[in-house]
Amino acid sequence: xxxxxxxxxxxxPYGWDTPxxxxxxxxxxxxxxxxxxxxxxxxxxxxxxxxxPDYVVSAGKPLAIPYNGAVARILFxxxxxxxxxxxxxxxxxxxxxLHEPAIPSISLxxxxxxxxxxxxxxxxxxxxxxxxxxxxxxxxxxIEKLSARIAxxxxxxxxxxxxxxxxxxxxxxGIYASRYTNGTPQERWMGNTLGFIGRFEEPRKGLSxxxxxxxxxxxxxxxxxxxxxxxxxxxxFIKSIDPQLRGRLEFLxxxxxxxxxxxxxxxxxxxxxxxxxxxxxIILAEALAGGAAVIASDIPAFDSLLGGGRFGELFxxxxxxxxxxxxxxxxxxxxxxxxxxxxxxSHAAQFDWDVVAEQIFSIYEMSMVxxxxxxxxxxxxxxxxxxxxxxxxxx
Amino acid sequence: MRNILLxxxxxxxxxWHLSFSATRLDRLHHRVETSWANLDGxxxxxxxxxxxxxxxxxxxxxxxxxxxxxxxQARDADIEFRSAAESGLxxxxxxxxxxxxxxxxxxxxxxxxxxxxxxxxxxxxxxLHVDAVTRTQMVRSKFIFKTFRLAxxxxxxxxxxxxxxxx
Numbered sequence: 208x209x210x211x212x213x214x215x216x217x218x219x220p221y222g223w224d225t226p227x228x229x230x231x232x233x234x235x236x237x238x239x240x241x242x243x244x245x246x247x248x249x250x251x252x253x254x255x256x257x258x259x260p261d262y263v264v265s266a267g268k269p270l271a272i273p274y275n276g277a278v279a280r281i282l283f284x285x286x287x288x289x290x291x292x293x294x295x296x297x298x299x300x301x302x303x304x305l306h307e308p309a310i311p312s313i314s315l316x317x318x319x320x321x322x323x324x325x326x327x328x329x330x331x332x333x334x335x336x337x338x339x340x341x342x343x344x345x346x347x348x349x350i351e352k353l354s355a356r357i358a359x360x361x362x363x364x365x366x367x368x369x370x371x372x373x374x375x376x377x378x379x380x381g382i383y384a385s386r387y388t389n390g391t392p393q394e395r396w397m398g399n400t401l402g403f404i405g406r407f408e409e410p411r412k413g414l415s416x417x418x419x420x421x422x423x424x425x426x427x428x429x430x431x432x433x434x435x436x437x438x439x440x441x442x443x444f445i446k447s448i449d450p451q452l453r454g455r456l457e458f459l460x461x462x463x464x465x466x467x468x469x470x471x472x473x474x475x476x477x478x479x480x481x482x483x484x485x486x487x488x489i490i491l492a493e494a495l496a497g498g499a500a501v502i503a504s505d506i507p508a509f510d511s512l513l514g515g516g517r518f519g520e521l522f523x524x525x526x527x528x529x530x531x532x533x534x535x536x537x538x539x540x541x542x543x544x545x546x547x548x549x550x551x552x553s554h555a556a557q558f559d560w561d562v563v564a565e566q567i568f569s570i571y572e573m574s575m576v577x578x579x580x581x582x583x584x585x586x587x588x589x590x591x592x593x594x595x596x597x598x599x600x601x602x
Numbered sequence: 603m604r605n606i607l608l609x610x611x612x613x614x615x616x617x618w619h620l621s622f623s624a625t626r627l628d629r630l631h632h633r634v635e636t637s638w639a640n641l642d643g644x645x646x647x648x649x650x651x652x653x654x655x656x657x658x659x660x661x662x663x664x665x666x667x668x669x670x671x672x673x674x675q676a677r678d679a680d681i682e683f684r685s686a687a688e689s690g691l692x693x694x695x696x697x698x699x700x701x702x703x704x705x706x707x708x709x710x711x712x713x714x715x716x717x718x719x720x721x722x723x724x725x726x727x728x729x730l731h732v733d734a735v736t737r738t739q740m741v742r743s744k745f746i747f748k749t750f751r752l753a754x755x756x757x758x759x760x761x762x763x764x765x766x767x768x769x
Binding site: 322351574 | 622626629630633635636637639640643723726727729730732733737740741
């Protein structure tokens with residue numbers, strides 16, 4: 208189905224050059240669609256305009272704003288709105304794909320400004336907030352304009368249903384599964400080894416829970432070692448833990464994709480002790496694709512990704528004793544660990560970009576039925592002449 | 603004087619809100635139409651595939667008869683009987699697929715693959731259409747939409763009842 212070349216406009220709400228799941232998703236999707244022969248333009252806030260690929264259009268510098276328990280680098284305001292309108296007017300897109308359009312960002316602005324086939328992807332999973340009663344009536348008419356809504360997980364979908372009373376099609380986040388399936392096991396990471404990948408300094412990633420579980424595990428498996436990969440200041444973290452454990456811990460820093468594949472193929476168990484704030488769990492999907500047996504906390508996103516425990520072991524979140532127990536059980540039972548890894552690996556195939564992009568593209572096709580392309584909403588209003596003058600002076 | 607100005611401003615705001623709401627409803631009606639057009643197109647394609655399956659070697663004469671009848675019914679049904687007819691076709695296809703063997707023939711495998719792809723798409727298309735319809739119904743039942751008859755003479759869209767489990 209990927210044969211007709213389309214002009215696709217994608218809006219990424221978060222700063223392009225800051226790390227994050229949504230940005231990675233947008234980048235991979237854009238590159239996949241370009242490789243399939245489509246014309247793609249991504250509008251995103253950008254800090255350093257000289258360092259972005261040529262399919263990215265800058266909407267200005269992002270602002271750091273506290274949102275959903277973290278600092279979000281997003282952008283809005285009159286100047287950003289003018290840029291968004293300019294981008295839509297000049298793009299002549301067949302379809303717009305807006306990411307996270309329910310937060311104050313250029314995605315929301317684009318949804319407001321545009322008319323025509325639009326698809327929205329909702330990434331976040333959040334608990335029901337009181338504030339939603341106040342912002343619901345503002346958001347509703349805007350979100351209504353989307354011809355199709357995608358949620359990246361069941362958790363994100365139920366968030367959407369609760370907050371905005373609207374349903375969505377679940378299409379998981381994509382990974383390049385083939386990058387991880389053929390890793391070569393490395394001697395240095397083999398044995399009774401536990402792996403962790405991610406920004407370990409963030410408390411919600413839960414590395415400290417694994418550290419609390421480690422003394423118990425060490426009593427039963429004296430040669431257990433933990434490898435932590437990911438960006439961050441490891442010295443500070445090492446100081447904060449028990450000196451007796453330090454020898455079991457090794458920080459690898461940021462690792463390449465190739466090393467990641469080898470790493471996942473070598474370790475005995477991949478541990479994801481996240482305490483929350485995850486909507487999908489891309490790293491878990493990658494770990495499964497890489498053939499690692501996985502133990503993850505039973506937060507909703509991981510529970511659904513691991514099929515309720517069929518494709519990876521779940522422990523009750525923030526309970527380090529339970530985690531320790533499950534680590535010991537699986538380290539001792541080679542057969543079960545290998546069976547779990549095998550089941551996980553075949554399960555991960557459905558997250559491959561080949562599958563995921565095809566699903567997203569079929570949503571595009573459905574949204575474009577009888578479509579006239581994307582244009583500015585204000586173009587067909589009665590007071591148009593007035594607005595046109597205003598817009599041209601703003602640009 | 604100030605009161606008059608204030609009243610005028612209020613009137614303007616009310617008028618703006620009415621115009622905004624009318625645009626919003628118009629957009630929703632448009633969404634219902636396009637999502638239905640999309641669903642309709644997919645269902646037509648499914649009927650065509652069902653006919654081809656009926657003509658192919660994988661269906662015995664009895665199945666072929668059943669499928670052909672169901673496919674024609676689904677194609678020709680008026681809108682009010684449409685969902686019943688489509689469910690009938692889903693049932694007939696379901697019967698065929700439950701005792702489907704490993705088909706060696708390439709064209710037959712292509713047909714079955716096309717059918718399963720279509721089924722996936724139809725499922726999504728139904729979800730999109732139902733969402734558009736329920737949204738429209740919800741908005742139209744709101745106070746200002748009813749009071750000012752913003753829907754005009756557009757008929758209230760009805761939910762397309764489709765038994766997703768027989769698909």
